[in-house]
Each structure stands twice: as structure tokens, then as C-alpha cells.
Amino acid sequence: xxxxxxxxxxxxxxxxxxxxxxxxxxxxxxxxxxxxxxxxxxxxxxxxxxxxxxxxxxxxxxxxxxxxxxxxxxxxxxxxxxxxxxxxxxxxxxxxxxxxxxxxxxxxxxxxxxxxxxxxxxxxxxxxxxxxxxxxxxxxxxxxxxxxxxxxxxxxxxxxxxxxxxxxxxxxxxxxxxxxxxxxxxxxxxxxxxxxxxxxxxxxxxxxxxxxxxxxxxxxxxxxxxxxxxxxxxxxxxxxxxxxxxxxxxxxxxxxxxxxxxxxxxxxxxxxxxxxxxxxxxxxxxxxxxxxxxxxxxxxxxxxxxxxxxxxxxxxxxxxxxxxxxxxxxxxxxxxxxxxxxxxxxxxxxxxxxx
Amino acid sequence: xxxxxxxxxxxxxxxxxxxxxxxxxxxxxxxxxxxxxxxxxxxxxxxxxxxxxxxxxxxxxxxxxxxxxxxxxxxxxxxxxxxxxxxxxxxxxxxxxxxxxxxxxxxxxxxxxxxxxxxxxxxxxxxxxxxxxxxxxxxxxxxxxxxxxxxxxxxxxxxxxxxxxxxxxxxxxxxxxxxxxxxxxxxxxxxxxxxxxxxxxxxxxxxxxxxxxxxxxxxxxxxxxxxxxxxxxxxxxxxxxxxxxxxxxxxxxxxxxxxxxxxxxxxxxxxxxxxxxxxxxxxxxxxxxxxxxxxxxxxxxxxxxxxxxxxxxxxxxxxxxxxxxxxxxxxxxxxxxxxxxxxxxxxxxxxxxxxxxxxxxxxxxxxxxxxxx
Amino acid sequence: xxxxxxxxxxxxxxxxxxxxxxxxxxxxxxxxxxxxxxxxxxxxxxxxxxxxxxxxxxxxxxxxxxxxxxxxxxxxxxxxxxxxxxxxxxxxxxxxxxxxxxxxxxxxxxxxxxxxxxxxxxxxxxxxxxxxxxxxxxxxx
Ligand code: SF4
Ligand code: SF4
Numbered sequence: 107x108x109x110x111x112x113x114x115x116x117x118x119x120x121x122x123x124x125x126x127x128x129x130x131x132x133x134x135x136x137x138x139x140x141x142x143x144x145x146x147x148x149x150x151x152x153x154x155x156x157x158x159x160x161x162x163x164x165x166x167x168x169x170x171x172x173x174x175x176x177x178x179x180x181x182x183x184x185x186x187x188x189x190x191x192x193x194x195x196x197x198x199x200x201x202x203x204x205x206x207x208x209x210x211x212x213x214x215x216x217x218x219x220x221x222x223x224x225x226x227x228x229x230x231x232x233x234x235x236x237x238x239x240x241x242x243x244x245x246x247x248x249x250x251x252x253x254x255x256x257x258x259x260x261x262x263x264x265x266x267x268x269x270x271x272x273x274x275x276x277x278x279x280x281x282x283x284x285x286x287x288x289x290x291x292x293x294x295x296x297x298x299x300x301x302x303x304x305x306x307x308x309x310x311x312x313x314x315x316x317x318x319x320x321x322x323x324x325x326x327x328x329x330x331x332x333x334x335x336x337x338x339x340x341x342x343x344x345x346x347x348x349x350x351x352x353x354x355x356x357x358x359x360x361x362x363x364x365x366x367x368x369x370x371x372x373x374x375x376x377x378x379x380x381x382x383x384x385x386x387x388x389x390x391x392x393x394x395x396x397x398x399x400x401x402x403x404x405x406x407x408x409x410x411x412x413x414x415x416x417x418x419x420x421x422x423x424x425x426x427x428x429x430x431x432x433x434x435x436x437x438x439x440x441x442x443x444x445x446x447x448x449x450x451x452x453x454x455x456x457x458x459x460x461x
Numbered sequence: 462x463x464x465x466x467x468x469x470x471x472x473x474x475x476x477x478x479x480x481x482x483x484x485x486x487x488x489x490x491x492x493x494x495x496x497x498x499x500x501x502x503x504x505x506x507x508x509x510x511x512x513x514x515x516x517x518x519x520x521x522x523x524x525x526x527x528x529x530x531x532x533x534x535x536x537x538x539x540x541x542x543x544x545x546x547x548x549x550x551x552x553x554x555x556x557x558x559x560x561x562x563x564x565x566x567x568x569x570x571x572x573x574x575x576x577x578x579x580x581x582x583x584x585x586x587x588x589x590x591x592x593x594x595x596x597x598x599x600x601x602x603x604x605x606x607x608x609x610x611x612x613x614x615x616x617x618x619x620x621x622x623x624x625x626x627x628x629x630x631x632x633x634x635x636x637x638x639x640x641x642x643x644x645x646x647x648x649x650x651x652x653x654x655x656x657x658x659x660x661x662x663x664x665x666x667x668x669x670x671x672x673x674x675x676x677x678x679x680x681x682x683x684x685x686x687x688x689x690x691x692x693x694x695x696x697x698x699x700x701x702x703x704x705x706x707x708x709x710x711x712x713x714x715x716x717x718x719x720x721x722x723x724x725x726x727x728x729x730x731x732x733x734x735x736x737x738x739x740x741x742x743x744x745x746x747x748x749x750x751x752x753x754x755x756x757x758x759x760x761x762x763x764x765x766x767x768x769x770x771x772x773x774x775x776x777x778x779x780x781x782x783x784x785x786x787x788x789x790x791x792x793x794x795x796x797x798x799x800x801x802x803x804x805x806x807x808x809x810x811x812x813x814x815x816x817x818x819x820x821x822x823x824x825x826x827x828x829x830x831x832x833x834x
Numbered sequence: 835x836x837x838x839x840x841x842x843x844x845x846x847x848x849x850x851x852x853x854x855x856x857x858x859x860x861x862x863x864x865x866x867x868x869x870x871x872x873x874x875x876x877x878x879x880x881x882x883x884x885x886x887x888x889x890x891x892x893x894x895x896x897x898x899x900x901x902x903x904x905x906x907x908x909x910x911x912x913x914x915x916x917x918x919x920x921x922x923x924x925x926x927x928x929x930x931x932x933x934x935x936x937x938x939x940x941x942x943x944x945x946x947x948x949x950x951x952x953x954x955x956x957x958x959x960x961x962x963x964x965x966x967x968x969x970x971x972x973x974x975x
Binding site: 523524526527530531594597598600601604608611612613614615616619621624629630633653656657658660661662663 | 843844847848850851853854855858867880881883884885909911945946947948949952961
């Protein structure tokens with residue numbers, strides 16, 4: 107059930123349909139949407155990399171990139187160009203097919219997840235009724251790419267990294283899922299647009315108060331682990347494994363992994379914003395009369411959550427692999443289950459706060 | 462009827478990987494041959510020699526003044542203390558008594574460079590455990606010490622400021638003011654180190670109970686410095702064989718009994734406080750006087766054997782000189798702390814995970830040129 | 835119960851750490867410790883004792899005070915200084931005397947130890963503060 111996709115630019119939609127026969131118009135529209143989303147993908151990726159470097163610099167009393175473009179704004183673009191022009195190297199006796207396949211797995215899953223995000227009321231390509239479930243499912247496909255990369259590189263460091271990644275993703279999937287289930291209990295729907303609709307009477311984190319807050323905290327921890335970012339970056343733990351699973355990658359293939367990591371971070375932040383902070387809704391509906399402002403609200407909130415994840419990264423040391431599992435199975439999972447019950451009781455007794 | 466064949470049990474194989482010579486956790490060109498079972502370490506074999514420069518042999522063809530600049534290149538993070546070791550040995554052999562001023566300045570600089578070395582270690586320790594920010598905070602503070610050294614000695618790392626019989630120049634007029642400024646600054650920043658890393662629950666989980674070294678083993682392996690003291694082995698040369706101005710100051714030897722990585726961490730943090738205390742006792746009353754006593758242009762040590770040990774930031778550095786009465790030593794041997802501290806790595810790292818090995822290595826605080834010489 | 839105190843304690847220490855970095859994040863704009871090196875070249879001043887390279891002082895008549903005594907050559911631990919000297923007749927006294935022909939300093943071998951400067955009896959060589967020894971051909975020295 108692909109929703110008619112260029113609805114967020116209605117005039118273009120009408121223009122296409124007036125010009126071409128319906129079938130062709132539909133096809134052209136799909137291509138256009140594809141291009142638009144690819145652009146969003148690339149721009150968001152480059153912007154996030156730049157942001158991370160600038161934010162890290164501020165945390166560490168440095169200046170960060172400031173040479174290319176105004177205040178360093180073109181730095182990541184230059185880096186991307188450099189990576190594009192680099193030679194693609196590999197190892198001898200690597201599994202060439204899997205080695206080359208791996209980056210695409212990672213990047214395509216990241217790209218697919220982008221499609222269901224409701225950037226604003228009308229800007230959502232694919233509004234399926236199991237939207238949240240789809241997102242969770244996608245986030246676990248990406249790990250296949252990492253496993254393939256580790257296996258295909260014929261490098262023991264990469265292999266260790268990939269195995270760690272498998273362990274980590276499988277465990278933390280649970281927490282991500284359960285914390286979202288908690289919120290679904292409150293929202294009563296899996297469809298993303300529906301979840302946003304519910305929040306018109308107060309963001310879910312306010313509606314669900316205590317259990318929602320706990321769910322948010324768990325989601326942030328598990329989400330950071332899902333994206334393999336510090337303090338859960340065991341997969342590429344620099345001081346232990348060199349570069350982990352992408353040790354042997356170079357040039358654009360490396361850039362795919364790198365971009366995918368940042369896009370995944372964006373997606374996790376976006377999910378948090380959709381489920382907890384009312385997606386494109388403005389606080390107290392102050393800009394309700396201007397629906398197109400929704401995109402900015404959405405991006406602004408996502409940006410803040412991304413900032414929080416960066417704050418984590420630049421403050422905490424990394425966990426050890428067994429502690430990672432202890433944290434999940436002994437702390438997050440029981441808490442999560444208890445929280446689920448708490449939420450159920452809250453909803454049942456109508457203790458939610460609604461405006 | 463076929464007999465049921467029993468499937469062979471699943472066998473897990475040990476494998477080995479090379480950690481280093483180019484690896485972020487080995488801090489230099491040290492190569493570790495790791496035998497692993499999954500993530501668990503079965504054996505660690507250090508392989509040395511990647512940065513061997515035959516410094517001991519070079520010492521044999523150099524005069525005693527020239528030897529000192531080679532010691533800068535041993536443990537380059539405590540170069541001033543290395544210089545001092547050779548100078549003390551030569552002065553003792555010649556029977557020269559250096560002026561009071563020299564002694565005090567030497568001790569102040571010793572402690573400054575100890576703080577600087579521990580600062581670098583603290584930053585790198587955080588980085589090894591994945592908290593990259595600590596590195597920059599430590600370097601901010603270390604920069605001030607480097608400035609003090611640059612102003613007074615002329616170099617930031619390999620300062621070669623000691624000469625037999627005293628110091629190369631007198632201290633810079635700004636020295637005292639700058640040192641005071643640094644102390645005031647550093648005393649506000651040390652608690653911050655604690656808040657950022659020491660108290661952090663992840664950090665404690667990563668280091669507590671990791672790489673435990675018992676007191677017996679510490680003595681048996683010849684561990685010294687913070688590594689030995691964290692295991693409850695009181696081995697501070699500054700306490701047991703005080704040299705220069707150390708007899709005049711009072712300070713507590715940092716001792717822990719747990720012997721794990723966290724204890725080694727705490728010992729170093731406490732040592733920074735103690736160093737601050739030592740400098741504070743001396744900085745206000747640097748005695749006046751000459752900065753050097755005249756020695757012969759060509760120093761000839763009397764025939765015999767001479768030994769001097771000092772406490773560097775990493776432990777006990779010994780200088781052993783055999784002289785045949787000529788202007789060069791017949792043989793010169795450095796007993797470097799890093800070498801003995803590395804030797805116990807296999808003993809304490811086996812059974813841990815790769816992450817534990819990194820944490821253990823970080824708290825051993827190895828400087829590879831000191832091990833290889 | 836200790837289970838929950840542990841969680842509480844853990845979260846608290848994590849937040850303390852975040853407060854430290856967070857404070858720097860907010861205040862760091864001006865207190866950045868980076869030196870923008872090639873840009874601050876004009877204002878960058880090395881300390882006067884800084885050991886950049888060994889130079890021989892020349893006065894306004896382009897004369898130096900080196901006597902060719904070779905003390906610096908002897909003091910140098912790694913042979914970075916070579917003195918090429920000649921015998922000639924001193925025009926004043928008429929006696930035979932050692933004259934310096936060339937004082938060669940190999941920067942590439944020098945370890946900046948400072949022994950030669952200490953050893954020179956006539957203060958002919960001193961330390962220069964220049965630390966930048968390479969430059970591109972397009973820029974002025
Ligand atoms: S500074 Fe040292 S190494 Fe350099 S020329 Fe002078 S004596 Fe030789
Ligand atoms: S020691 Fe001084 S005077 Fe003698 S040769 Fe060297 S530079 Fe010239």
C-alpha cells in the first residue's frame with residue numbers, strides 16, 4: 107500500500123499527472139521520490155559527520171574542521187570526494203563476493219528505514235500499518251552486512267568485530283523492541299502516522315510519564331548499542347581491534363559503512379522522536395496552523411536527540427563484551443518487562459496524563 | 462545394521478593474532494603475539510626489538526657529558542629523571558657535592574615531569590578504554606608543564622638539562638611564577654579527572670579485578686613504581702633511598718593492596734597529588750647559590766663500579782657504570798622499569814578478554830623505547 | 835535491593851561524567867586549546883632558550899668570533915659539527931697559527947643537546963629559535 111508519494115509537493119504531483127499517462131506518471135513519481143530520498147540520505151549523512159566532528163571538538167576543547175568552506179562546512183564533502191577517488195583494496199583469499207556485497211546490505215537497510223519516517227504530516231513515502239515493526243525488523247537486517255564484512259575480509263580482527271556485532275545486535279534488539287512495545291501499548295497502534303495522531307493530546311513521554319520515561323532511557327541505551335556507537339562500539343573498538351569489521355575496506359566501500367553508521371544514528375533518534383516526542387507536532391500546538399513547519403520541528407527534535415547520543419559517545423568509556431551482555435540480560439531486560447507491566451497498569455487504570 | 466556414529470564433539474580451536482607492532486593499544490612498536498580462544502586470552506608473548514637503538518653500546522664510546530643526552534631517549538616521558546640518574550652516579554663516583562640550589566631545582570623538575578608523565582598516561586588510559594575526551598583534558602594540563610620546561614631547559618621533551626655537577630643553566634626568572642600558576646590550575650583540574658573517569662561506573666567495571674598482580678609476584682617479577690606499589694609492595698626509591706632534595710620533604714608513598722588495574726590507576730592519581738605536595742614544599746624556598754660546580758672538561762671516573770637508582774614515573778631506573786679509569790665507561794647498563802613491568806604481562810593477562818588486556822597494558826604504562834633501549 | 839542501589843549509583847556517576855563534558859561543551863568556545871599553527875606564525879614566539887638550531891653569530895662587519903679551537907666538535911656526541919681548519923701565519927705576531935676555514939653544522943644529525951654551545955669558549959655559536967626548517971618554494975622564508 108504505497109501511498110501516493112509526491113503528495114508533499116502537490117503541484118508537482120498534479121503537474122506530472124497532467125503531463126503523462128497515469129502509469130508513466132506513477133513511475134516518474136517513484137523515481138523522483140527515490141532521488142529525493144537519496145539526496146536526503148547523502149546530505150543528512152554528510153551533515154551528521156560534520157556535526158559529530160564539530161561537537162566532538164567542542165567537548166574536547168578543540169576547534170574541529172575549519173579550513174574547507176566557511177567554518178569547515180565543506181570538510182565532509184571534501185572527504186567524501188577523497189574517498190570516492192581512492193583505490194578499492196582487498197585482502198588475498200578474501201571471499202570477494204561477500205566482501206563486496208556487505209556494504210550494500212548495510213547501506214540499503216539504512217535507506218529503506220528512511221522511507222517510513224514521517225517527516226511531516228504529508229511527507230511520508232510509505233505509511234504501512236506495521237510501520238514501527240517494519241523499522242525494528244529493518245534495523246536487524248543491517249547486522250548481516252557487518253557479519254558478512256567480518257567474514258569476507260579474511261582478517262581475524264574483522265572477524266572478532268563481526269562476531270561481537272552479532273552478539274550485541276541480537277541482544278539489544280530485544281530491548282529496543284520491548285521499549286517500543288511499551289509505548290505501543292500507550293499509543294494503541296503500530297502505524298507511525300497513527301502514533302503521531304495520538305500525540306495531539308500530549309506527547310507520549312508526557313502522557314505515559316514514569317513508565318514512558320523509563321522506556322525512553324532504555325530505548326536510548328539500547329538504540330545506541332544498536333547503532334554500534336560508543337560506549338557500545340565494541341565492533342570497531344579502536345584500541346582493541348584497530349578498525350574492527352571494516353579494517354580491510356577502503357575508498358567508497360568504507361564510506362558506505364561510515365555513512366550507514368551515521369544514518370542509523372539518525373534513524374534511532376528519529377524513532378525516539380516519533381514515539382516519545384510527537385514527531386512533527388509542535389509543543390502545545392503553537393504552529394498548528396502552519397503544517398509545513400512540521401519538517402523543522404521533526405528535524406529539530408531529532409537533532410537534539412542526536413546531540414544526546416554524541417554526548418554519550420564523547421563522555422563514556424567502552425564496555426567490555428561480557429559486561430555488554432550483563433547490562434542487557436540482567437538489567438535492561440528485567441527492567442523492561444517490569445516497565446511493560448507498569449505501563450499496562452497505567453493504561454488500564456487510565457492514569458495517563460492527557461491535555 | 463549400521464552402528465550409530467557419534468558425531469565428533471565440536472572443537473574450538475585456539476588461534477593467534479599479532480597485536481602490533483602497529484596497533485593503537487601498544488603505544489609504540491611493541492608486538493604482542495596473542496594466543497586466543499574466542500575472546501579469551503591464553504597466552505601473551507611480547508616480541509621486542511623494533512626500536513632497539515643500542516643506546517648502552519653508544520654510551521661506551523661517549524664521554525660522561527654526552528651520555529646524558531642519550532638517556533633522554535630511554536623513557537622520554539621522564540627524561541629529566543633519567544638525566545639525573547646518570548648525573549648522580551657520576552657525581553657520586555667523583556665525590557662531587559652539588560649545591561643545595563641544584564638539588565632543589567632537580568627535585569622540583571623531577572616531580573613536574575612525573576606529573577606530566579602521569580597526565581599523559583591518564584589521557585591515554587581513557588582513550589584505551591574508549592573515552593577519547595580525557596586525552597584532550599590531560600594534554601591541556603600537560604601543555605603547561607611543557608611550557609615550563611621549554612622556558613627553563615630549552616626543550617619540551619628531550620631537555621638534557623642536567624650536567625655532571627649541576628644544571629646546564631640557571632632556572633629561568635619566570636620559573637617559580639609559572640610553576641605556582643600551574644599548581645593552582647592543576648589542583649582544580651585533578652578532581653575533575655576523578656569525576657570524569659575514576660568514579661565512572663563503566664570505568665570501574667572495566668578495571669576492577671582486572672589484571673591482578675599479587676605482592677609475591679610483584680616482587681618476583683621485579684615490578685617497581687606504581688605497578689609494584691599497587692600490589693602493596695613498598696618500592697618507592699624516593700622513600701627508601703632518597704636523593705637530591707627528597708630528604709627535606711615529607712610525602713606519603715601511594716600504596717594499595719588490591720593489585721588490580723584500578724589500584725594501579727589510583728596509585729598514579731594519588732602520586733600526582735603527592736608530587737603537587739612535594740613541589741609546594743620546595744617552590745617557595747629555592748636556595749640561592751651557583752647552579753653548577755665546576756668539573757673537569759674531561760671527566761674521568763675512578764676505576765670501579767658505580768650504581769645509582771632513581772624513581773622515574775614508571776618505576777625504578779638503575780644506572781650501573783663500570784669504569785676502567787678512562788673518559789668513557791667500560792660498560793653501562795640501564796635497569797629500566799618498563800622491561801620488568803612488561804615481563805609480568807603474560808602472568809596477569811591470561812584468562813582475561815581482549816578488552817582486559819588493553820586495560821592491563823594501559824595501567825602498566827609502558828614506554829617502548831625504555832624497554833628496547 | 836542492592837540491585838537497585840547499584841543501578842542508581844551507576845546512573846549517577848554517568849551523569850556526573852556527562853556534567854563535566856557538558857560544561858566544557860557550553861564554555862568551550864573561547865577556551866579551545868588549539869593553536870592555529872600556520873595562521874599564528876607571525877605572533878608565535880618561541881622562548882629565548884628554545885633550541886632550534888645552532889648558528890654562528892656574525893657581527894655587523896660579517897665577522898664571527900670563532901677561533902677554530904674545535905671544542906664544539908669534540909663536545910658533540912654525534913659528529914654534527916665538523917671544523918675544517920688551516921695553518922697560516924698570524925699577520926700581527928708573525929707566528930704560525932690555526933685558522934678556521936669552515937665550520938660545518940649538520941642539522942640532520944644534531945640532537946639539539948646543547949653541549950657544543952656550552953663548550954664554546956668564545957661564544958661564537960648560539961641557539962637560534964627557528965624551528966621551521968622546511969618551507970614550500972612559493973612562500974617567503
Ligand atoms: S647541539 Fe649537540 S648534537 Fe647538535 S651540534 Fe651541538 S653538540 Fe652536536
Ligand atoms: S668551540 Fe666555538 S670557537 Fe671553538 S671551533 Fe667551535 S665554534 Fe669555534
